[in-house]
Amino acid sequence: MYKYDVYDHQIVDERVAQYRDQVRRRLSDELTEDEFRPLRLQNGLYMQIHAYMLRIAVPYGLVSSAQMRMLAHIARKYDRGYGHFTTRQNLQFNWLKLEDTPDILADLATVEMHGIQTSGNCIRNITSDEYAGVAADEIIDPRPYAEILRQWSTFHPEFAFLPRKFKIAINGAAEDRAAIAVHDIGLSVLKNEQGEIGFRVLVGGGTARTPIIASEICGFLPWQHVLTYIESIMRVYNQYGRRDNMYKSRIKILVKAIGIEEFRRQVEADWADIKNGPGTLTVEELNRVAAYFTAPAYETLPANDPGVASFKTENKAFANWLQRNVKPHKIPGYAVVVLSLKKTGIAPGDASAEQMDVVADLADRFSFGELRVTHKQNLVLADVKQSELINLWKESAEHGMASPNIGLLTDIICCPGADFCTLAFARSIPLAKMIAERFDNLDFLHDIGEIELNMSGCVNACGHNHIGHIGVIGVDKKDGGEWYQVSVGGAQGNDAVIGKIIGPSFNFQQMPEVIDRLLQVYMRERIEEELFIDTARRIGMTPFKEYVYATPINAEDTVDKSAYGFISKPDNYTVQRKSRF
């Protein structure tokens, strides 16, 4: 993976010093909270319900064992012994003190990590395919470009105070695993007929209040031009994006308002005089960065390990894990292993300090010292010898990270929700736990097969609900209670589509039954090997809607809520919305 040179170190170290002084000025009241807020947000620091939350950038999801150990150290020393991996491949600590944050960032800088631009109205951490470099369907490894874009966007002076946040995702494989169609800019690396490398550039996608699939602004942009072309997109957005209403300030609203043709015309007009200018990427720089992402020293191995084949027939649990959590690798004899952070009873994406240390050791022993964070909030060891799979399975199971549920119903994508976040209307983590417990039956889960259940506590849609096969979102109701709207038929990937809302919202207690009824419709209607999403696409939303609302669902509070509460709530719990951020 990429390693900082003297310049990268200098910039991050100077950032720590700058931030340390900003905190000093805030604590001495030289800065008001209003003045400090954008400064801390651009360093990933939020004021949450209970404490400060720090979001640490994991560039394109790649993390080394040394970095993971530092995260474990920070979890122990400054937090409550755990962290939360997010849908944007980052890591969040939830229980920090403001005074500690400069030291935390200084600790992070020693392992080439930071919180730069993980929040605020600027270009955020760039996300990519968690299987980059090892996927069999990869056309071009997107990681060198992601790193080059990371550096280009870091402290870009013109684009630090955009109308709203700005997210770029990049994919380099036939299958889109980076959800590029729901990003402000989505890049897809491809080769043209002449074998030249370039990008298909999408713009104006997103979820939240106005879910929109991105439009193509450029079908083939030669790779040398990626920085200047994005600069022009940013400049048009910075000048013309709406600033009067934060709900209409993302680039998708601008693109929709003036149309993709007019938007393209403006971008190309701006680009005309910087195209081929000094900002153009050079082959030397691409090669310098790409050299950090060359393949590790793979051994020559048989395509299939006989030990795995025989153990699988005698151990059902291992076979299940193999089926769900182990993915094909482009090199014979190797495998990609997903460590599940979705054990029933644990908040999706949470990892304890102990687990972080364990995965760092597993990475060192089984996968060249590297890990990836996935946008589905799991961890990946990308280069595991098949002959090590049995050992890896046993050890990860001992530490609660071998739930054989990757891609299944309990592999829920989930935002922090109202337990932590001041924006949320409703809790999402306890709901995820309640649903996971209701369906905690392996045979049933495997029978349902691949399905994506995505949940968000509010309209900001951090849990990617719009593109979940089943999407759940907390909605704002005047009574202050927790209400959830349900959508069906959303999807990410190459055929990305926004799911359709099935009808009026449900309360917390009703939700597991709602999910159950949706699954019953699928099982009744499915044809042979059809997946949930395929059935939903074929039969449409109506049969789901009719069945779910056919008979009343008991809304009585018969469940002991405290059993599901991550933080104990009073009996008359209602969501307290505080000021934003």
Added chain:
Amino acid sequence: MIIKNKAVVSDDWIVLRLSENETPESVTVPAGKIIVPLKVWQAQRANLQSRAELGVWLASNERPEELKGEVVKFNVIAVDFPKFADGRGYSIAYNLRSRLGYVGELRAIGDVLRDQLFYMQRVGFDAFAPRPDKNIHDALKGLTDFSETYQISVDQKLPLFRRVQRDGITTAGSVNE
């Protein structure tokens, strides 16, 4: 006092802001070193252009192209930041410097704070009028937060990767995995 060319200096320019009952056509522009709103310049160009010293300022929602071909007429062009989080002024400055050929004093006015100065200087501002309630000597420190930058802008025509020999994996010599 303002910050100009990285130092705190005295300043005798006056920024003219219209009150509610004034119009660009009717407002009286006092004698002396006045920075007038773009709309006043456009409404009273015939009278104003004979002045020996004149400045103009742009609001964040105004287009710098309005001054195309005219930038040489001004001793100072200012860009107003109504709120520091309104980042349009950065692109206005970039366009004035890079596309409209303006080489004179470019001044940031309005909600101008220490922690924005480094970015402002990069997109071409060389003068800053920090908010009056803030210590200007403290604000000056904001210009030196960073000593290196990755990307091109007005102050730096070459990206880091064209300017210096950066260490790669073959030359780093310290890759000890």
